[in-house]
Amino acid sequence: MMLEPSRLAALPRLAIALLLATVVAGCTTLGAAGPSSGQVRKIDGEGYANGQVALIDLDPQAWRRVAAFEQSQSLAQRLGESGAGDLLIGPGDVLDIALWEAPPAVLFGTGAVIPGLDAGAQNRAVVQQVVDGAGAITVPFAGRIEVGGRTPAEIERIIVARLTGRANDPQASVRLAQNDSRNVTVLGEVAQSRRVPLGPRGERLLDIIASAGGTRAPVHQTTVQVSRDGTSAVMPLDAIIADPAQNIRMKPEDVVTVLHQPYSFIALGAVARSAEIPFEGRGISLAQAMARMGGLRDNQANIRGLFVFRLEDPGALDTETRGTIPTTDDGRVPVVYRLDLSDARGFFVAQDFMIRDQDVVYVSTAPGAEIREFLATVTSLAFSAIAIGNVVTSNNNNGN
Template sequence: MTHRPFPRLGAPLLLAVGALTLAGCSSFGAAGPSTRDIRAAGTAHDPASDILIVDLDRPVAGRIADLTERRSFANVFGDTLVAAPLIERGDLIAVTMWEAPPAVLFGTSGSSRPSEDPMVASSTSLPEQRVDEDGAIAIPFAGRVQVAGRTPAQVQREIVARLRGKANDPQAIVRLVDNQSSNVTILGEVANSRRVPLSARGERLLDILAQAGGPTEDVDKVTIRLTRGTRAETMPLEAVILDPTQNVPLRADDVVTVIHQPYSFIALGAVQRNAEVPFEGGGLSLAQALGRIGGLRDDRSDVRGVFVFRFEDLGALPPELAASASATRDGRVPVIYRLDLSQPAGLFVAQDFAMRDDDVLYVSSAPGADLQRFIATLTSFALSSIAIGNSL
């Protein structure tokens, strides 16, 4: 039996290995910066030195949650109901006056004809009046009455006081028919952008939203921006609905802007799925974010290198870091939060840390993971070469 001699593949294989090794230096790069590179970014003498590296633990997560709570509608704008709207210039006022029998001043009924029963009280309803530029209205037998900046009840008492001695036990009712001054403006992604007058009932945020026809987009994709004077804060509509304390009473000249803003974060690196991932306005924890992308890759990820890249508010940083941080024009600081999932406590921190819109979640590759990929590829190539040689 004749045996085919084993092919001499040593030299070609070494050449192939050498070529593949050189190619591997450029073709087996990592999916992003390593854990060491990111940790060094905060101390390097280059533009990246403005970046803060913050280890994510329970106190840090708690500080961020406290900042979010401090900027909620309930904390910023309060839950105090406002008094009945005051009468202001341009408002439409209705006044009705009564006189007890026997009527002396108003001897006619509301139908402008003499009362058939002298023992029945007589009333007079005045034509509706706009409050003039001087803030006054005219009342027969009482003269001009200043009403701007006063409540209807205060105006009633003054009218009665002026008629006393002229009419027999006078009474009066003042109604605010058309409120032109105490309004809330609502605009944006609503069915009907408009100015909504406030009443003595004390309208809240969701009342005004309902009067505007509600949002035109899905609730979980809508944020509400409430502006009062020079202060403005933004919250997801879903968070306002789920927490009744955030449904705050509104005041005159408040502006409510309804914004269509789907929330999302970007997942990169050694994770199961690199993608832009949408999430609900009600919020998403870091643990949930990792779950939505399928978790970390067992064969590549560095469990000590889970990072969240964010432009953070100064108020969320420890005082010693905030004092020296370089902020952007809008007052935010580039921060990288690092989570160590090799410790059990890291899983609890991941549940406490809330993701924000536009966050970048990055998981670095484990040291040696790319070398292992290279060796596996090299081994596969070598075995293929031997198999081809044996077939010759």
């Protein structure tokens, strides 16, 4: 059956109307990059994992609090800088003890002659002693001596004092032959896990790692944990290398654990590149993070709605917030930092605020972006419908 010309002319308009009705009916299902800026702000005070979400404007005051807390967690701040110190003897150490007396030798006359001296000038005896668990040794003719916590020079003076009156002008020399009481344990992602002995010069953290053969993982993906006297501190290896103050001196019984830990943050929302993005252990700023995710999408991003989602340590929050807000089961606070880039000063804050491992950087969609996208879709469909209608009308006219 042939359509009447009037009906053929109305076909494009009918197709457009049907398409518009279909799109309008389904406009509520148009996709979005994520929650709007207003929806994110509404989660302030909401519960999460038995904690409570805190929404904090990222201004210079908030950045200073976070930066001060991060500095307080460094190796130098948490563990302190110990001096080189004296070489103190402890249980398990092996001592070489040389004893001399002037001729005529009374106690050590059968000992060997010191090379370089006349045969009868002076005699000596050499004994080797292992310091027992109580920190003591036994020296011939001098008896039991408490040497634990003493330097070799102090032990020499004690031995000479004990031998005075029994030996002819006695002298003593004490040398640490084997260090078993002053060690640092290094393990994890190193070439060889071992106990590294400490000498009198005061070895530093990087010396210990080098003594274990260095790290097996790349430096920018390596984290170092130092445990001392019940306290532990963790820092990226390249941050330790970059800041000499973090290359702290080691103390006996320190434990150094080297871990392979790649760092990354997650970029979501109205950004050019939504992805998990790796970064160096020494850290990157929020401004650098924005650059690595390709910047904001000009036609969609809400410059007032850049958010950083983080499980924060309470120590990084202001006193009022820290004292009133509940923490999660692991003692942290779910925090959303909001940065308003409509104020150009926000870019200075972005340069200073440091991204942490597993942060989520989210940029909300501008309020009018969904409408613009909807109108663009409708316009495209409308022009397609008109083109189809024109083709149909032209074909029917040609058929007539």
